Amino acid sequence: MLAALLAAGAGASYGYRQARDVADPPPEACDVSYQTDEEATTSVDQEPGSDEYRDLTPEEERVIVHKGTEMPFTGEYDDHFEAGIYTCRRCGAMLYRSADKFRAGCGWPAFDDEIRGAVRRVPDADGMRTEIVCAHCGGHLGHVFLGERLTPKDTRHCVNSISMLFVPEGEARYGTAYFAGGCFWGVEYWLERAPGVLSVVSGYMQGHVDNPCYEEVCRQDTGHAESVKVLYDPVRTNFEALAKLFFEIHDPTQVNRQGPDVGHSYRSGVYTVDEDQARVAQSLVAQLRKMGLDVATEVEPAKTFWPAEDYHQDYYQRKGSQPYCHMRRPIDWPQTPQD
Structure with a gap:
């Protein structure tokens, strides 16, 4: 089912997007089933055990x-x-x-x-x-x-x-994760609704130009990917839960694009901060490939994250709307010892 949905999305024909403020989504982007906000925000919560209590x-x-x-x-x-x-x-x-x-x-x-x-x-x-x-x-x-x-x-x-x-302040222990999955508006929208997530910031990373602006990244010659930086409470969630959600809210099989957005800056990526994150991300990619998906997601050590302009932050929240190119398609992940 998932493979069919992803294949259908990959087959749609779009050009480079000229204007970021799109009033109506393309019909192809809406013709799928997906989870509601409420379903999405309850499905990755980490249940505590009594042995974890103080x-x-x-x-x-x-x-x-x-x-x-x-x-x-x-x-x-x-x-x-x-x-x-x-x-x-x-x-x-x-x-x-x-x-x-x-x-x-x-x-x-x-x-x-x-x-x-x-x-x-x-x-x-x-x-x-x-x-x-x-x-x-x-x-x-x-x-x-x-x-x-x-x-x-x-x-x-x-x-x-x-x-x-x-x-x-300064002593709180936060978890940090970085993801790229097409337009950062939609990735930010879904991840900031996950239990345990404290903040999500849209930005640019993995490029070779310091402090790039949106127009520079859109030229596709700085090497950056539209990305998000996630700060989370490690008591309530973990990197694996967030990475699974990330793979469910975008099409990881698309190369240098996501839906209507085309270009190297719209590639799929997980940018890790340590070896544990790299191991988890690579394991999830391997699981998806066993399901028959030709995953294009790159897994690399995180480089400098550059926050995007203010008008990109909390875009859908400010507009009072929902993403048209990012919808959650739940994946039946294999049970692992970490689960």
């Missing part, structure tokens, strides 16, 4: 496991505003950025936003309030309140300090 004190267990509440104005992070990341005390998943913390005067740490997908909302049994829990391990965090008009986002996550651990 040992809790009796008081931490009372709050995090048994949904208790610490006394107001007693938590270590109530009046704490150092730059950094707040993580789940039990599993270590990243939950909140210090930039989203504000003074609410309620006696508990308050945030008006969470790291995307890191916090899950659950109605209380009495229906009066909405509980918030760590989306990764289910640990109790506190409650969320709307409509108080305390910040422009009109949201207050009221969180127990004891449910979190703070990591100062």
Whole structure:
């Protein structure tokens, strides 16, 4: 099924794209089945095992496991505003950025936003309030309140300090991955929706010109590929899960093109930061070839990543639309010990 879909896409005839702001997708790009955003953002989440949890004190267990509440104005992070990341005390998943913390005067740490997908909302049994829990391990965090008009986002996550651990800026351990799969708008769109992904930046890499601009890359003589840089939470996901998703959102058999975009800058590539990533990427390519796909994806050590111009960042989010040349086609990956 996948091979047929990919072959159909590869057979379409397109020229070089002259304008990046295409109002309507070509019919061929839409005539396939694909997953919705919701399906895509739930399928690569990494389920934690209890052996991965941090040992809790009796008081931490009372709050995090048994949904208790610490006394107001007693938590270590109530009046704490150092730059950094707040993580789940039990599993270590990243939950909140210090930039989203504000003074609410309620006696508990308050945030008006969470790291995307890191916090899950659950109605209380009495229906009066909405509980918030760590989306990764289910640990109790506190409650969320709307409509108080305390910040422009009109949201207050009221969180127990004891449910979190703070990591100062510069000490947080992020995973980094680089992918190229045609127009970076679509690759960015899908990868930034994956659980555990903290940010995705569109840019250029693997070329021989420093700090290239879009017009230079479009001339196809700088050697760069339109690429994305992914920062992710290694507690919630891993490189293999993201690489699998990458192969599912583009056609890895197309050479120097992706759908309507033609040229060396639109090639497929995985650019690795260490030997482990290279091993995983090469293994996935080998698996696809065993499925009968003539994979053209290059696997190379990552060179310098140059961020693209601001107007390329979060393109589909700003436009309020979806990619027309990147759609997710799930692959039935063989089970491996890493799975």
